[in-house]
Amino acid sequence: MTNYSNKIPLVVIVGGGFGGIELAKRLRNKPVQILMLDRHNYHTFQPLLYQVATAGLEADSIAFPLRKIFKGQQNFTFRMTELKKIIPSQRVLDTTIGPINYDYLVIATGSNTNFFGQQEVEHFAMPMKTIPEALNLRSLLLQNLEEALIESDPVRKSALLHFVIVGGGPTGVELSGALAELRMHILPTDYPELSIQQVHIYLIEGSSKLLGTMSEQASSESERFLKKMGVKVYTDARVEGYDGATIRLSTGETIHTQNVIWSAGIKGAVPEGIPEIGIARGNRIKVDTYNRVEGLENIFAIGDVAAMTTDKYPNGHPCVAPVAIQQGKMLAANLLKLLRGKPLDGFIYFDKGSMATVGRNKAVVDIGRIRFQGIFAWFVWMFVHLMSLVGFRNKVVTFVNWMWSYFSYDRGTRLIIRPFSRTSRTEDTSAK
């Protein structure tokens, strides 16, 4: 077993997402040793994944090497590996690079796509939670346009040109907006042989409104924006099945399509070794107000994977970056208090508001009771996302790309670098 600490306590953080990074940064120059584990060597800025999938940004604009974030931090070590199992009784992690011991363990593994047990849908629909998945999605969309050009059968051709996004949360709204812009501005120049009338974009939402967690104004305005951009919005419609050719809705309708993107749900990415009894709704780990995993010693969970229930959030906090960041910050302080034998502080989420972008000059923002939509909201959205990107270079490159797209109505990177095939997807998923 590799020994990563000497005398001082070793904090092992599993996951280099928003929560894990915040925690490790806050422990800089503190009397602990940090070991971060992640299956990728980079941090993914998930809020902009949909732009990678729709060829608006290249992957390197929203990914940042984890080693680089912590360069010069003396008490930080990184290992690229996958956690196989936690063995709490021995304070040991079983990983793909061998066993690793810990004094304190922080589970910050985030969430995965939730297909709610619909295996057929899971096989044929495209998820979009990681960079390889977003790149696969981009390849598939572009490949299907290429294939549509040479398809003579009208039914098969229309299936290649129908794009169905399932789930009307922020990801689904942003994705369908971005596809609508591709359809309006790119299709006519890149594929003059295809008619824009042949291309249809559908957004399917199970509840009665889009952006369910946001205000009424945000919901109705985003729907209005999308419809104006040519997206067919179906609310109160659930997916009953998808066999790779036809998607069946609870309303009785069917759509022929080769392009189904699944953004309808997530579930906590719980590692093996957490007792069944500690798992809450949505496959999240039950934690107390200090983010301690119930019933286990010296193990914490933060962010999407943690279910901390309060009066205000009886089903746990929302799975968004600010919760993960604030819990990471709080846990850093609490770990230091724990070491000094001081009482811990409980977590209180400070909700700064939420926003979603639909397209050019079109976004919706809720900040407390303040709600606004349209061009100013769009500038706020851009500013907040640009500033949140890790690293100066990523900010500059993303800014150049956005300005370029804005003035030219163009998107940069319609490249099929790695062709997508279902057989290869299985491998990517296992390897990622």
Next chain:
Amino acid sequence: MTNYSNKIPLVVIVGGGFGGIELAKRLRNKPVQILMLDRHNYHTFQPLLYQVATAGLEADSIAFPLRKIFKGQQNFTFRMTELKKIIPSQRVLDTTIGPINYDYLVIATGSNTNFFGQQEVEHFAMPMKTIPEALNLRSLLLQNLEEALIESDPVRKSALLHFVIVGGGPTGVELSGALAELRMHILPTDYPELSIQQVHIYLIEGSSKLLGTMSEQASSESERFLKKMGVKVYTDARVEGYDGATIRLSTGETIHTQNVIWSAGIKGAVPEGIPEIGIARGNRIKVDTYNRVEGLENIFAIGDVAAMTTDKYPNGHPCVAPVAIQQGKMLAANLLKLLRGKPLDGFIYFDKGSMATVGRNKAVVDIGRIRFQGIFAWFVWMFVHLMSLVGFRNKVVTFVNWMWSYFSYDRGTRLIIRPFSRTSRTEDTSAK
């Protein structure tokens, strides 16, 4: 069979490289119909592939969607497909999207890596002629650094940290220079646990000097630059074998290494259907001074895949972009003359000179009898390459990246987006 022309002659161009693009552009608004075929939907700026492989640039900076290059060109059609076979007797191409007829065929398929029949080397060494290959190479290099961190066996550890580049042409020189910079500037901050003394970069060249096609000054200066940067340069050394763990040189020396990059040779990418008798040295298609393929009617070949022998170039012209571009330009004019029944012009290569970069402030340039090396050569190299990139956005993004690297001594994109494995490589190669 899809009929892509009506009355006017159909020119089918196979390959969207420098030659194919130049030809199609020059035929804009001319009385011909153009159909371009390529297995990728983008043009690759090959001179900067090594920067993608060494994490200096992201793939989208050096790739450009072919459809976008020709947007608005009425007589241009693009199909993403792979040519399986030419059937000259029927004027038909057999492709992965079915048969395609042609009136004039231009083979502009470029070249592939040449392992000179060494199958063992081909299996274990990494080629770098396409973007997927460059990305695989990058993933492998970064993965091996990660693996070195956890390897306890000293021999296996050193093999992970030895980087061997075979072939001292421009690609080999530029690649070893870029790796030397990674070693000097990135390794100490990203991998503080590894000592720079453990990492060795070898450049193996079979002849007596580097950059054999350039001037004596360029050869000796580039060697001096590389040695100063810590690269071990072996001239007069050929690779006799590589079993995935140890490379054996003709000098009797052996190097333990998991990282062998092959830039020692190329061969023409000749499609099936060209008679054996028409193939010259280096697997190139014999053409006359008008780029007509010998013995075949209405078939032309340009660029790397074409062997046009002259007194000055008894073995064919060099496999460089300017030759392909000039042949594409000339062929466009000749095709129009052919249609009008006018006499054709023979090809004369105008050699503008050649250059290679070794690293920061270090490049070598030969322009006719004018030779210079060092910082001014480096600025010339940067300027020429920046200006040659297709598209304004690519120029800006590359410029930002280069400026950023220059002032920060940093490289942006050390991301293992798709982990490399030998099994997946076979698939990538077949699918690309």
